[in-house]
Amino acid sequence: MSKTNIARTAIFEPLSSLLVDLLRHLRYFLVVAEELHFGRAATRLRMSQPPLSQSIQRLERELGVRLFDRDARRVALTDAGRQLLPEARDVLAGEDRLRALADRFRRGEAGALRAGVPPDLGGRAVAALLPAFRVRSPVALKLREIGTAEQLRALADRTLDVGVLRLPFDVSWLSLGEVLTSPLGVLLRPDHPLAAAPDVRLADLNGLGLVLFPRATAPALHDEVLTTCARHGYTPTEVHQAGNAEFALGLVLAGGAVALHDGVSPPADVVWRPLRGTPLLWRTAPAWPRGRHTPAVTAFADAVAEVLVAQGMRPAEGTLPRYPRPAAEYLS
């Protein structure tokens, strides 16, 4: 047994039993004061009379004053008893409040939920998320706008309760809500010839640069995007790493580059065109550390799904055939 445990056994248990005893004695005191009759009070408390009398005597010893004048015929409050009665009521009401609040925390109805959302989620989604959460949970929602890598760190060091993250990320220690996808298109300068067509093939983008989020913020996704582009015949002349939407937009407007975008309220001075065959998509899911699930987390995950679906995102559908190679060591 560790030092802490010894200390707890030695101090915490007597302390807690004293407190619980005091509260119990006070509760009995209240009933006797209301009935002014030990027999009727005992009946109300569904106990026999002797332990009730002992309890009142112990409380009187504990407080060092007599609470009742009692003779063979009648029981009356002493002056001290009369003065202490409202205090006892306050203490017991305080206990009720304390237990009720603890219950609300346990049921996930109190406190705050600290949640992260990716910076490129968009203002409308954030605006819709708050009311969508509020109708599902009474706890306060504290939203922070942070990227996937940073959210993972915050979830790990417990400064965040739940996040909305772009896949892929290491899920080994996380639980995931529903994965939603948004097919990507490209932002083009309005005078670019490709802007005239209803959609664009990735291979048509050869000769143009690609504006992408900084690789360090999500190396796995960054590489996945470039691998997919290459597989579909597009090798960007240059990969510009843009940390914010305004800078990405600037690079597109300057000409010679395209940026990926999900087509939800694209910026006004450029043209959005979908990619033919939806070769690229963002996959987004709420995630929280395994074993730290609360009703508020469920409410948040449901609110996220509602808002993102309303925005046009769809559940991931149909998987590609998969052929594990012998070095995978499993499946045959």
Next chain:
Amino acid sequence: MSAARIRAAFADAGVTGRLHAVDLADPTREVAVGADDPVVLASVFKLPLLVALLRGGADLTRRVTLRPDRRSTGPTGIGGMVDPVTMSLRDLAFLTMTVSDNAAADALVDVVGLDEVNRVLRELGLTRTTVVHRARDFMHSMAEDAAPAELPAALADPVVLSRLRALDPTRTNRGTARELTTLLTHVFTDDRYELIRRAMALQVWPHRLASGFPFDDVRVAGKTGTLPTVRNEVGVVSYPDGGRYAVAVFTRSASTAFTLPAADAVIGTAARLAVEHLR
């Protein structure tokens, strides 16, 4: 310093990695990155299995027959064959290490017993390495946990992966990077394990630990372990000057793709950074 570079290499390859490396000539010289975190062993469990086999005194020339309807399956070795195979215990051990043969390994579990493997681990002072099931058990658990989705496609779905017992170190074969280098130290400093050392040196896979040491005069003896998003290898790297280093690397990838050359290669890169620090 080298730990920070190793962490950066893992992040750059899109994986979370744990590593422990130790100089066999001086075990106080080490490199540790998350070396005491619990990790999923996957096929690395075959190393303690063989250690227990060699300590158990079974007649290694005894021949057993593995019938196709009764043995475990897998993509390599007997696990991938169609006809009955009769082979000595030591050749089953050879296939277990060189090609990670699931059928051979599970047949050896029948000989040794999982309780004996764990008893041997405790005897060697390893308290956090535990083998709770054989290859076919964690394969079955993956199919069960993935249902109703079907393998192998379901194994690329992150939601499915987040519920697989086979990927949860509290519920499958587990260890720590540090305990695995301790086990390697026993294997590479005690002659009774010569059979394991030879088989690890003949392991066929070039893409992980070995990829970090592309030198004809450096020998790499290793054992890989792989499951969806899990890529591991433990082994010993031997230099011509006599320097020998035990390295254990355990990774989890962000991407759920089966084919991720960068995630395989970073095992070699990280091991090389660690070994160069120790040299």
